[in-house]
Amino acid sequence: MKLLKLLDIIGKYPIISCQGSIDKNISGIEHNSNKITKDNMFIAQKGFTHNGHIFIGDAVSKGANTIVIQEDIQPIEDLTIVKVRDTTDALGYFSSKFYRLPWRNMETIGITGTNGKTSTSYYIKEIFDVNENKVGLLGTIGAIIDHMHIDLDNTTPDSLEIQRIMKKMIQKKIEYCIMEVSSHALDLKRVKYMDFHVGIFTNLSREHLDYHKNMENYFNSKLKLFYKTSKYNIINVDDYYSKTIIDMVGNRIPYITYGIKEKADVTASNIKYGLNKTSFILHIGNNKEYITLNQSGEFNVYNALAAAACTSIYGIKISTIKEGLENVKSIKGRFELLPLDTDFNVIIDFAHTPESLKEVLISIDKFAEGRVIVVFGAGGNRDQSKRAVMGEIVGNYADFAIITSDNPRFEEPEKIIHDIVEGINKTCIDYVQIVDRVEAIEYAIKNANPKDIILLTGKGHEEHMIIGNKKYPFNEREIILNIINNRKK
Numbered sequence: 001m002k003l004l005k006l007l008d009i010i011g012k013y014p015i016i017s018c019q020g021s022i023d024k025n026i027s028g029i030e031h032n033s034n035k036i037t038k039d040n041m042f043i044a045q046k047g048f049t050h051n052g053h054i055f056i057g058d059a060v061s062k063g064a065n066t067i068v069i070q071e072d073i074q075p076i077e078d079l080t081i082v083k084v085r086d087t088t089d090a091l092g093y094f095s096s097k098f099y100r101l102p103w104r105n106m107e108t109i110g111i112t113g114t115n116g117k118t119s120t121s122y123y124i125k126e127i128f129d130v131n132e133n134k135v136g137l138l139g140t141i142g143a144i145i146d147h148m149h150i151d152l153d154n155t156t157p158d159s160l161e162i163q164r165i166m167k168k169m170i171q172k173k174i175e176y177c178i179m180e181v182s183s184h185a186l187d188l189k190r191v192k193y194m195d196f197h198v199g200i201f202t203n204l205s206r207e208h209l210d211y212h213k214n215m216e217n218y219f220n221s222k223l224k225l226f227y228k229t230s231k232y233n234i235i236n237v238d239d240y241y242s243k244t245i246i247d248m249v250g251n252r253i254p255y256i257t258y259g260i261k262e263k264a265d266v267t268a269s270n271i272k273y274g275l276n277k278t279s280f281i282l283h284i285g286n287n288k289e290y291i292t293l294n295q296s297g298e299f300n301v302y303n304a305l306a307a308a309a310c311t312s313i314y315g316i317k318i319s320t321i322k323e324g325l326e327n328v329k330s331i332k333g334r335f336e337l338l339p340l341d342t343d344f345n346v347i348i349d350f351a352h353t354p355e356s357l358k359e360v361l362i363s364i365d366k367f368a369e370g371r372v373i374v375v376f377g378a379g380g381n382r383d384q385s386k387r388a389v390m391g392e393i394v395g396n397y398a399d400f401a402i403i404t405s406d407n408p409r410f411e412e413p414e415k416i417i418h419d420i421v422e423g424i425n426k427t428c429i430d431y432v433q434i435v436d437r438v439e440a441i442e443y444a445i446k447n448a449n450p451k452d453i454i455l456l457t458g459k460g461h462e463e464h465m466i467i468g469n470k471k472y473p474f475n476e477r478e479i480i481l482n483i484i485n486n487r488k489k
């Protein structure tokens with residue numbers, strides 16, 4: 001794209017200054033100097049770890065012909081230097097423009113909330129699949145374009161990656177793009193220069209307070225999504241924050257409610273729980289269908305209701321919704337019951353917030369016949385205040401706990417475990433502390449009695465352990481299978 005064109009339409013965009021020629025072609029946009037190729041525009045961002053301005057020389061030597069900055073630099077021959085107030089903001093604007101606003105050419109569904117975004121997105125995807133629509137997905141487990149998988153580092157990637165992926169979706173003729181929209185993304189302008197047709201609010205509870213500092217800021221970040229939607233907002237009316245959302249955005253565009261406790265447009269009755277299934281009657285307005293999910297837990301009924309509400313607004317029949325929901329065999333690392341021929345059960349789950357941990361344990365309690373043994377930790381360089389609360393919840397709802405590591409990052413794992421212990425000590429539960437997660441799993445398996453349920457939470461689909469800034473292979477599923485196979489020998 002001609003730089004002239006990229007800048008031209010941004011007549012509205014506040015450029016502070018522009019030095020050098022704008023009569024040149026831009027072959028691509030990058031914010032990472034390591035990825036620069038010939039004639040790219042390099043946007044120097046001030047990140048949490050690095051100031052991207054220090055990589056300008058590197059970017060130029062790799063072929064960048066235009067640099068976007070927010071801090072002054074020395075002029076460089078033949079280089080166009082565009083100065084803006086905030087380069088992260090500009091990254092969003094230029095990326096959206098460069099890829100020609102791909103989000104305008106398909107239906108975009110944004111899902112936000114503390115828990116249930118990934119699970120809801122997979123239910124929605126399956127319903128659209130059954131309806132023979134072409135679906136794209138962006139979220140914690142990666143991006144899916146039609147049936148191609150792309151790994152992602154973030155639940156919601158940066159604005160450049162989002163637009164790049166969405167462009168690929170358009171090239172593959174995707175009709176519906178389902179996207180998890182994290183609070184970080186809303187706050188860090190990753191979706192500032194794009195809109196959504198539908199916004200879904202799952203729930204809000206304590207998480208990411210290391211970043212947002214308090215619940216009010218966290219809520220206000222999430223709220224932003226519902227000002228960016230053009231067709232419908234879909235709201236879990238049983239959640240404490242739903243009323244405020246409806247008060248704030250209820251008059252903007254139509255909204256649909258879902259829930260089990262309060263009166264809602266989409267609801268469930270006769271819910272019955274099992275170890276690996278949940279059955280209920282789905283009500284959408286006056287229509288109803290018997291549903292049997294292959295997943296357990298009341299929280300998954302909520303996720304299914306959100307998906308039903310979302311797909312019903314596109315005119316999808318309730319019988320198709322049923323087929324889609326029932327087609328989901330498992331969601332990677334979400335309350336995943338491992339197929340083992342042992343006399344105890346093992347569930348891999350991604351609960352890493354107090355509320356989700358509580359929900360999972362309440363769900364297990366509905367069908368557990370033996371003890372519930374929880375293997376868990378908490379992420380380093382993440383909200384420290386949630387750790388003791390998680391400890392207390394496990395203490396209150398489980399029978400035995402093994403406190404271990406979960407991505408210590410730059411923190412001492414012993415310190416994180418100590419924070420959890422402060423909470424668990426308020427309860428009467430027996431527990432052990434085992435820093436090495438593999439040893440913790442071995443301990444759980446070795447000490448399991450018939451009918452016990454071992455619940456491993458926090459790692460879910462992840463395939464690595466993050467220590468410092470390095471990722472070490474760690475596949476909980478394989479580790480368990482290995483331990484159990486070795487026991488048989």
Ligand SMILES: CC(=O)N[C@H]1[C@@H](OP(=O)(O)OP(=O)(O)OC[C@H]2O[C@@H](n3ccc(=O)[nH]c3=O)[C@H](O)[C@@H]2O)O[C@H](CO)[C@@H](O)[C@@H]1O[C@H](C)C(=O)N[C@@H](C)C(=O)N[C@H](CCC(=O)O)C(=O)O
Nearest residue numbers: 031032033045047048049050052055154155156158182184
């Ligand atoms: C705190 C945070 O959000 N950090 C994100 C941020 O990293 P950063 O600010 O540290 O980047 P940086 O290393 O300082 O780099 C600054 C600039 O220099 C550039 N650079 C850097 C090195 C180099 O050699 N050359 C170069 O040009 C970088 O490309 C960047 O433009 O930008 C990166 C690239 O987009 C993100 O991957 C990274 O997310 C990290 C991995 C992260 O852990 N984020 C979490 C907090 C997060 O965003 N979580 C949410 C919510 C999860 C959920 O609850 O579901 C999410 O959406 O994932």
Ligand SMILES: Nc1ncnc2c1ncn2[C@@H]1O[C@H](COP(=O)(O)OP(=O)(O)OP(=O)(O)O)[C@@H](O)[C@H]1O
Nearest residue numbers: 114115116117118119140299334349350351356359
């Ligand atoms: N609606 C829900 N309410 C509460 N807990 C839930 C809900 N859905 C799922 N969970 C629990 O939270 C865990 C994570 O679920 P999921 O991955 O769907 O959430 P998420 O919002 O995408 O999380 P993340 O913010 O990490 O992307 C699940 O493994 C389960 O334990």
Ligand SMILES: N[C@H](CCC[C@H](N)C(=O)O)C(=O)O
Nearest residue numbers: 352378379382406407458459
């Ligand atoms: N999306 C969440 C995932 C947390 C998963 C858990 N394993 C951890 O590392 O805390 C985050 O990045 O905060």
Ligand SMILES: [Mg+2]
Nearest residue numbers: 117118140180
């Ligand atoms: Mg997710």
